[in-house]
Amino acid sequence: MRSLGWTRLGWPALRLLLTVAIVLGVFGLFLWALGKDPIQAYRDTFRLNLLNPRGLAGVLARMAPLLLTALGVALPFRSGLINVGAEGQFLMGALAGTWAALNLPALPWGLHLALVLLAGMGGGALWAAIPGALRALGWVNETIATLLLNYLAPLVVGYFVFGPWRAPELAFYPQTPEFPASARLPLWFGTRLHLGFFLGLFFLLAYAYLVSRSRWGLELRAVGGNPEAARRLGLPVERWILAAMVLGGALAGLAGITEVAAVHARLKLDISPGYGFMGFLVNWLAFAHPVGILVMSFLLAFIASSGFTLQITQRLPYAAVNVLMALILFTVLAKPLAREVRR
Amino acid sequence: MKRAWLGLAVLAFGWAAVAQPCLVVGMIIGGTKDDAGYNQSQYEALMALKAKMPCVEILFAENVPAGEAEAVLENMILQGAKLLFPAGFAYMFPALNVAKRHPDVIFMHPGGYMLANNFGTYFSNVQFAYYLLGVAAGLMTKTNKLGFVGGMPTAFVLGNCNAFHLGARAVNPNVTTYFVVTGAWLDRAKEVAATQALIQQGCDVIGSHLDSPIALAQTCCEAGVFFVGYPSLAVQKFCPEYWLTGLGLTWGDFFVEIAQQVLAGTWKPAHIRRGLEAGFLTLGEFGPKVPEEVKRVVLEYKEKLARGELQPFAGPIRDQAGNVRIPEGTAWGPLDMGKFDWLAEGIVGSPK
Amino acid sequence: MNWFLSWISGAILYAAPILFPTLGEVVEQRTGMVNLGLEGLMLLGASVGFSVSFVTRNAWLGVLAAAGVGLVANLIYAGLVVHRRAHQLAAGLALMFFGIGMSALIGKPYVGQMAPGLPKYALAGSQSLLFRYDPLVYLAFLLAPLLWFLLFRTRFGLWLRAVGESPAIAYAAGVSPNAVRYFAAALAGTLAAVGGAHLSLGITGTWSEGMTAGRGFIAIALVIFSRWNPLRAIAGALLFGGAVVLQLQLQAQGVGISPFFLDMLPYVLTLLVLLVWGRGVRHVAPASLGRVYFGTE
Secondary structure (H helix, E strand, O other), X not given: OHHHOHHHHHHHHHHHHHXXXXXXXXXXXXXXXXXXXXXXXXXXXXHHHHHOHHHHHHHHHHHHHHHHHHHHHHHHHHOOOOOOOHHHHHHHHHHHHHHHHHHOOOOOHHHHHHHHHHHHHHHHHHHHHHHHHHXXXXXXXXXXXXXXXXXXXXXXXXXXXXXXXXOOOOOOOOOOOOXXXXXXXXEOOOOOOEHHHHHHHHHHHHHHHHHHOOHHHHHHHHHHHOHHHHXXXXXXXXXXXXXXXXXXXXXXXXXXXXXXHHHHOOOOOOOOOOHHHHHHHHHHHHOOOHHXXXXXXXXXXXXXXXXXXXXXXXXXXXXXXXXXXXXXXXXXXXXXXXXHHOO | OHHHHHHHHHHHHHHHHHOOOOEEEXXXXXXXXXXXXXXXXXXXXXXXXXXXXXOEEEEEEOOOOHHHHHHHHHHHXXXXXXXXXXXXXXXXXXXXXXXXXXXXXXXXXXOOOOOEOOEEEEEEOHHHHHXXXXXXXXXXXXXXXXXXXXXXXXXXXXXXXXXXXXXXXXXXXXXXXXXXXXXXXXXXXXXXXXXXXXXHOOOOEEEEEOOOOHHHHHHHHHHOOEEEEOOOHHHHHHOOOOEEEEEXXXXXXXXXXXXXXXXXXXXXXXXXXXXXXXXXXXXXXXXOOOOHHHHHHHHHHHHHHHHOOOOOOEEXXXXXOOOEEEOEOOEOOHHHXXXXXXXXXXXXXXXX | OHHHHHHHHXXXXXXXXXXXXXXXXXXXXXXXXXXXXXXXHHHHHHHHHHHHHHHHOOHHHHHHHHHHHHHHHHHHHHHHHHHOOOOXXXXXXXXXXXXXXXXXXXXXXXXXXXXXXXOOEEOOOOOOOOOEEOHHHHHHHHHHXXXXXXXXXXXXXXXXXXXXXXXXXXXXXXOOHHHHHHHHHHHHHHHHHHHHHHHHHHHHOOOOOOOOOOHHHHHHHHHHHOOOOHHHHHHHHHHHHHHHHHHHHHHHOOOOOOHHHHHHHHXXXXXHHHHHHOXXXXXXXXXXXXXXXXXOO
């Protein structure tokens, strides 16, 4: 586990702390300029979202989709692919999983849920396979294709939610019928914490193992690092490209279906407040490093959760946390990255 | 140093003890509180509650997407809320989930159809009163074409469009109503486009069921076409000249009633549906271009509605295909309003 | 015939607010920069434009202010990308979040208020309500050929494209890639914000949070659809505007159609364009798109 060694983590950790301190300072000034009390705002935010078990459970629940979408971006990233499409893969995963939840015959709890999650992964994987194949064939750049498919996905979901799958009894708001109990993810401790969080952790560990220990991880990195050399070494570069996209899409799709099966219990249009894009940023902030992904997804989940605290206690529009998020990103972006990791 | 902190803590505690509210009430809405529409009407009711019961502490969040509702409601409960108004259609299921986890907190949801031990619903009998707006429109139209812009093709929207049309036909049998859906509760640019499409179709009175018909009102003004307002009377100021009349959702007194029940421990879950007579709705002032005769007829219908002599959804009522949906001798009441998945005969447009 | 005219009339109106950001992004991408922050820039423009128009009671001052704020905001992006060599996609998304947040904060006091809108002038010969537009619509459609001329018929356009193709060669030829990119970013920020202001001051006459409803993203798709050509961007914007209006007009005539199908049209067509031209797109796309220029070390 050399790549996870603490010496390599010391500096990034310090830098992160410094960044957070700078940003909290700047945002505090910003709050102060708006006539708010920054100290009180921060105190409320920490008290309600970190120190309170229910609040913390809410942050962890929000972390689940971020972990999975970030991994969905990180895996292709390792092989040199930019997957901006986690948002679309998230939605298509939710769509495919919903199909399984509503259409499979009665099955025991564990089995049905497993099939629903698998279907969700399949939906995300298929959606990612399109840009993956186009890229492997050398036709279309995967950045462009994944980006475009992001905008198509909500329309496809909208078609089903407003059309064939719309629950007849829900006359007031277009959404599908409720998932049967056998297709729901369990929630724990009377809080919003759900199995998706542990799925996220599990896949994070699997990812850490894959990239640091396994032969697969090596080949993946070889393909990403220098495709020409990899090809000369006899590695099936095209197949690796497709596989990386498909696996990434499967993880983003899993994020989508866990979010639906745990939180909403029915498919509707507004299931994602941009989790796919946030996952992209998490991966980018973490530079595809497993520990970084863990820390950054927690940080972003915490910020997103704080937004409503600030709105309720400080009467700030929720969108103000977007400014906070942007400040963090600007601060990090303003620091040029070391050359060898740049791509 | 330690002593200073202690002093601060005592001060804070003392302040908290003095300002202890009698009840913490929370509300979330999906739009902004100044939208001259649905969200403003909810917010104004909350402010009326605060004005009449100053001991109440208010927690409030706007622009809350349905996917975030659970988190925000939990957040409000952490801050002591005991009565919550998840004031948007889409919040029913998220709020029910939260209600299950917090049996000691009471939830009042607008327009929902499910109940729990700590979860009740309220709404105005809008469809019945919208009939009056139809009467006004039917008397005012020159082209005999009315337009209706809906956010989404849901039962309440279809019901309002049907009521608008049926009211107009009651006074003007030649009326045709054109129904258009934008596909979103708030997309101003599309609302303008939809209104323009109706105006180009020849419609000269426009009704609507949107979160906030501000852009619609302004488009009507520009084209010199009448409109009726809903769900807040505040939209009047955006085009006073071509405002016919409108319906406002007015729940302030009801919120006070609920808060007092919660404090007294007498609150019970129920579907509460009331109309103009109970102050759940207010019929707006008439606009400057409305003739006295029209005002008289509309108010006459209003009286009849209040006395129960008028049943807007009394059969026979046929749908677009000519099938009888409400048979002769029967009438749909307030709890049937969620059943509309059809448009009445004489309406052009799709109910899907 | 009548409905056809009103369709075209509507398509032109709703094309304009997308055409502005699309044109800006075409120029920006021609110099090698992908900017995912258009949505944020448009929101900033819509919000600032409306607020300033409300305060000054002058819609033109609103448009001007929107343009200025868009320019400055996009210079943040350009500074990060060009000067600090930051990741373009991440910087763009950061800009998007910034725009969403700042526009909400700035516009908060002006929700549900009335501000003076832009005046409307009829296209020659039009008597009815059709073909009456505010000046920004005319400006959008004039800008497209102007920018085409700038890109493909002037020396400066050659520099722009050279920077997008190969910054090193451009540098060797005596062009400063960084200066060119700052210029392109300034232009793109201005145009995106003006597009947003057109939504709030020209079309709807109101401000509401998130009112661009994804139009900034559509613009990015249209850049690809137009294959980085300002003239073809007109076709793309008209296609999108036409789809919106057609869908509503069909409804008003009793033709039921899932709005999602028509909304999908621009994206599906863009994907088809990508597929049909296949490898060809690679030759059209600026070669250094998305890459960081490290100067000549």
